[in-house]
Amino acid sequence: MISVLFVDDEPVLVDVGRLFLQRSGDFSVTGCFSAEEAVNLLQKHSYDVIISDYQMPGMNGIDLLKIVRNEYGDIPFILFTGRGREDVAGEAVNMGVNFYVQKGGDPKLQFADIGHKIETAVERRRALLAIRESEQRFYDIINFLPDATFAINMEGDIIAWNREIERITGTKAEKMIGRRGYTHSVPFYGKRRPMIIDLLLHPDPDFERQYPSIQREDSTITAEGVLHLSDKDHVFLARASFLFEKAGKPAGAIESLRDITRQKASEEKLRRIITHLPVGVHIFRTDDQGQLICYKGNPASKNIFGSDRECEAGIPIEYLFSGTDKERICSVCHNIAREGGTKCFSEVQIISGNTTKTYDLTVFQTGPGEVAILFNPGERQ
Structure with a gap:
């Protein structure tokens, strides 16, 4: 069931919209007659989508859209405008409206179109939220790993830099995320150069000779190396593996480094x-x-x-x-x-x-x- 907040100062239009939407789709429609009332409802309830008229007494639809975007994020928002109000449509697009619809015409056809737009907007948002949640789980897992760990995409952009690697390098994630060009190697070597993770994405037999202990197994590379950190030499066991998209295509790679100095x-x-x-x-x-x-x-x-x-x-x-x-x-x-x-x-x-x-x-x-x-x-x- 998709919950809809329908805002219009014309009660008849709200009733007609509720009737058509609830008959034509899996919608639950709450109606109100002003943007101010909509703001009060949003403070008490959550909705999957908002439909709002533009021209209303007091606060108009654009003002309501601004409040929604500032305080409630990316809730899908559909704006009703009168004919000949292209200027309003342009402003709405700049403010992040999902769809705008001109009033008029056959109500049945118009609300059928609105119902389709509602489903499209809600599906897109749910998909985006699922991706964000999946990414957040990935980052949470990376952060709680005991080994120093980072990840890059196929273009070499750093997409993850966990707390342990912050600790051992003294370099915060916000300074690393999004950077490329072997930037991930600078905290370890003081210069840009390939690491094990790069040999996974771009094999280089000549460079691999610097790691006599390197081992390849399926989509994983393991090697030992010495890094100079905190004025001391440390022996690390590095392990790099591919990250895959849902379809099985490589999306990047992840490398973890375990300090094995005492073990050695x-x-x-x-x-x-x-x-x-x-x-x-x-x-x-x-x-x-x-x-x-x-x-x-x-x-x-x-x-x-x-x-x-x-x-x-x-x-x-x-x-x-x-x-x-x-x-x-x-x-x-x-x-x-x-x-x-x-x-x-x-x-x-x-x-x-x-x-x-x-x-x-x-x-x-x-x-x-x-x-x-x-x-x-x-x-x-």
Whole structure:
């Protein structure tokens, strides 16, 4: 049901309008006979649309329109004017009237046309309100994210800059929203330059080489980098992903930055501990193809697989296991590399040269996209 406030100093016209509208559509019509009375009603009730005559004693329709726009926003407003009042129509358009209608002619046809205009204006406003509410929810979510987060549209205009990124950069959103040309990078680097979010929208292989840890997965890029903020170097994990329109077309991108400085310090401490462990440890990293590749092992890991080296660098994790354990262990390792966690496996058989050895394995994440496998000799070995 669409609620209509009909304002006209001619009671008969108000009654006729109410009759035609309520018979022809899903309308509930409240009538009043002056703009002053309409203002009083608006203070007490809300309406989906206002229809007002222009020429009335005291306050006219344009005066009422000005009050509505100043105090009640974009409520659809339809203005009745007499013939030959193009000057009034022009002023009404400048004030934000939705439609203006000249009085006269067949009342049935005229109010049928007004009914159509009411439905059109109300549908447009409801659609606009839905978009505004959706945008507000998006901004509210962005603001409450714990990670520093910003977003840009396809033209590079900054459309979101949340509270956490304000805090770490000291730059307020009002200074950033609407700016373009890599302006989002200035608070971090002191100059305009691409960031991870820009590599998502506009891939640049040469520039990507500045991020050795960069990973692409579907519509997301992840990379680590060092930023100088508050007179200190901080290690950040950056993640950028597309924003999509309802139809699935990219509308922009969003990037979040998580300060992992303490985590990296802890990882380095862990690596030093691993180096001095009396049992073998191999560390695997996820490459660009999503494979876990061995890149490092501690001194105690020598000869686990019949090799004199600490780690067969570049060997995929799938090459290290065989039999029924292979698929299960490799699947768990990939999952832990992505999401973290720890998993233990008992009595896993490893082929070492011409012999078979049994180990208890412990798998744990040592960093994003990275796992370590601890090889503890079984009791029967």
